[in-house]
Amino acid sequence: MHHHVVLREELKVTISNTNDQRESPRGERVADWVDGRLGLYTIAKANMRKIFPDHWSFMLGEVCLWSFVVLVLTGIYLTFFFHPSMNEVVYHGTYTPLNGVVMSEAFSSTLDISFDVRGGLLIRQMHHWAALLFVAGMFVHMMRHFFTGSFRKPREVNWLFGWTMLVLGMFEGFVGYSLPDDLLSGTGMRFLEGAILAVPIIGTYLVMFIFGGEFPGTEVISRFYSVHILLIPALFAALIVGHLILLVYHKHTQYPGAGKTDRNVVGMPFLPVYIAKTAGFFFLVSGTIAIISAIASVNPVWTYGPYRPDQVSTNAQPDWYMGFAEGLIRIMPGWEINVAGHTLALGVLIPLIVFPIVLLAIGVYPFVEGWVTGDKREHHILDRPRNRPVRTGFGVAWMSIYFILLAGGGNDVIANLFHLSISAFIWTVRIALFVVPVAAFLITKRVCLGLQRRDKDKVIHGKETGIIRRLPHGEYVEVHQALEPAERHVLTSHEQYQPIDSGPVEDANGVRRKLSRRERLRARLSRGYYGPSSQIAKPTREELEHHEKEIAQSIEH
Numbered sequence: 073m074h075h076h077v078v079l080r081e082e083l084k085v086t087i088s089n090t091n092d093q094r095e096s097p098r099g100e101r102v103a104d105w106v107d108g109r110l111g112l113y114t115i116a117k118a119n120m121r122k123i124f125p126d127h128w129s130f131m132l133g134e135v136c137l138w139s140f141v142v143l144v145l146t147g148i149y150l151t152f153f154f155h156p157s158m159n160e161v162v163y164h165g166t167y168t169p170l171n172g173v174v175m176s177e178a179f180s181s182t183l184d185i186s187f188d189v190r191g192g193l194l195i196r197q198m199h200h201w202a203a204l205l206f207v208a209g210m211f212v213h214m215m216r217h218f219f220t221g222s223f224r225k226p227r228e229v230n231w232l233f234g235w236t237m238l239v240l241g242m243f244e245g246f247v248g249y250s251l252p253d254d255l256l257s258g259t260g261m262r263f264l265e266g267a268i269l270a271v272p273i274i275g276t277y278l279v280m281f282i283f284g285g286e287f288p289g290t291e292v293i294s295r296f297y298s299v300h301i302l303l304i305p306a307l308f309a310a311l312i313v314g315h316l317i318l319l320v321y322h323k324h325t326q327y328p329g330a331g332k333t334d335r336n337v338v339g340m341p342f343l344p345v346y347i348a349k350t351a352g353f354f355f356l357v358s359g360t361i362a363i364i365s366a367i368a369s370v371n372p373v374w375t376y377g378p379y380r381p382d383q384v385s386t387n388a389q390p391d392w393y394m395g396f397a398e399g400l401i402r403i404m405p406g407w408e409i410n411v412a413g414h415t416l417a418l419g420v421l422i423p424l425i426v427f428p429i430v431l432l433a434i435g436v437y438p439f440v441e442g443w444v445t446g447d448k449r450e451h452h453i454l455d456r457p458r459n460r461p462v463r464t465g466f467g468v469a470w471m472s473i474y475f476i477l478l479a480g481g482g483n484d485v486i487a488n489l490f491h492l493s494i495s496a497f498i499w500t501v502r503i504a505l506f507v508v509p510v511a512a513f514l515i516t517k518r519v520c521l522g523l524q525r526r527d528k529d530k531v532i533h534g535k536e537t538g539i540i541r542r543l544p545h546g547e548y549v550e551v552h553q554a555l556e557p558a559e560r561h562v563l564t565s566h567e568q569y570q571p572i573d574s575g576p577v578e579d580a581n582g583v584r585r586k587l588s589r590r591e592r593l594r595a596r597l598s599r600g601y602y603g604p605s606s607q608i609a610k611p612t613r614e615e616l617e618h619h620e621k622e623i624a625q626s627i628e629h
Contacts, residue, residue, distance in 0.1 A: 156297035175378035258379025399480030461520035
């Protein structure tokens with residue numbers, strides 16, 4: 073009898089489970105099926121509540137991300153209509169001024185996209201504007217990370233990922249705007265050919281390989297096309313995924329403030345707050361790009377015409393991110409020397425060497441500062457730029473070099489616009505290239521030190537209120553308001569490194585110690601970074617107590 077009761081109960085449970093399965097919604101069953109094979113619920117449960125700090129500067133990375141998404145979407149559309157071929161055809165299309173003109177299939181298809189494909193011109197311009205915004209966003213995003221010191225341990229590798237994407241973005245843009253095979257982009261490719269030819273021994277072979285023969289060759293457009301839509305985007309996708317994985321793994325940095333430490337993150341959860349914000353930000357970025365593309369023309373190739381090696385378009389300028397490379401060439405004297413029977417075009421070779429050095433300087437900086445500091449700890453609280461005067465000065469000096477060379481790359485346009493002598497302008501840029509970065513570094517450092525002194529004074533004396541009070545003995549003083557604890561924390565929570573002490577000059581036996589060049593260099597750089605002339609000491613408790621006594625004595629009098 074008992075046995076039958078057990079069977080009856082098991083049958084009831086089975087029927088109940090069957091009814092529950094039948095009553096489950098189809099979407100829930102699909103989700104359960106997927107989760108049972110991919111484990112998405114476990115991953116989501118661990119990451120959906122990830123905290124993101126709420127500060128506007130963190131949106132700069134999303135500008136880059138969503139600009140890249142716009143680039144991919146518009147690029148896919150353009151591939152349906154673009155013909156990456158240098159075969160010559162006679163154009164017969166909607167743009168009548170070029171009817172009957174011999175041009176490459178690449179340029180002809182670009183005209184078709186612009187005038188015959190529905191929405192083609194808008195998509196073309198969105199693609200170009202998104203590229204400009206993408207590189208600009210990466211530039212500003214990296215400068216934000218540089219000036220706030222977020223590249224410190226454990227984020228050095230992520231810094232290299234971002235730096236690599238910036239460099240790849242510059243070359244991806246150059247390759248992309250070369251594809252239409254118009255007169256402007258052809259002039260840029262002629263510039264590239266001249267730079268490569270300046271490379272000793274292998275320059276000629278590289279040109280033959282890239283262009284498929286003597287310039288302009290017959291293969292460069294198809295090869296650039298493969299690089300533009302396959303190779304570099306694949307690298308970008310891998311770098312972005314790695315960048316985001318490290319971002320989640322290391323957690324977000326945050327600006328100093330009350331309750332913020334190296335062991336927590338204060339902000340909003342990813343779900344539902346941040347995901348709603350980032351989705352809205354995607355539409356904001358893409359919508360802005362679409363509006364700009366609809367009202368502002370960019371790269372109107374039909375006004376330049378097809379590329380011909382015997383012509384150069386007037387006012388030929390590359391996109392802004394490659395302007396400093398052209399500036400190096402334009403301001404360099406046309407020096408040549410002969411070595412072992414070979415002519416070295418130093419007027420091109422030296423800029424070709426300086427170009428990667430300018431980019432490399434910003435890429436390796438985190439490792440240089442880490443070596444000078446000797447700090448092996450993890451850092452998740454960002455620096456205020458004023459509290460790192462030397463680093464901030466280096467960043468401003470680097471930017472001054474970049475923009476001076478950018479002006480040098482447009483010397484003909486600037487000289488013509490302001491009615492200047494082109495020779496005088498070139499010499500101005502040459503001199504500025506050596507003088508302005510030094511001046512920018514020194515001025516920036518002094519400004520940072522001045523801001524540090526103001527912060528120290530504010531902590532000790534409080535904020536100025538603008539209220540003037542007359543004391544009983546006739547003295548007029550301004551009333552200061554003491555800072556709130558949170559404000560005082562922001563102004564005093566930063567760490568001040570001390571210069572590395574290389575030890576006594578002599579050992580215990582009175583013998584002069586021998587320091588390696590590496591040790592001497594590190595000690596010298598450490599004094600330069602963190603010596604008395606490079607930072608203002610934070611207010612001490614004694615200084616605060618002394619000020620409080622002075623206030624009490626004034627009130628008594």
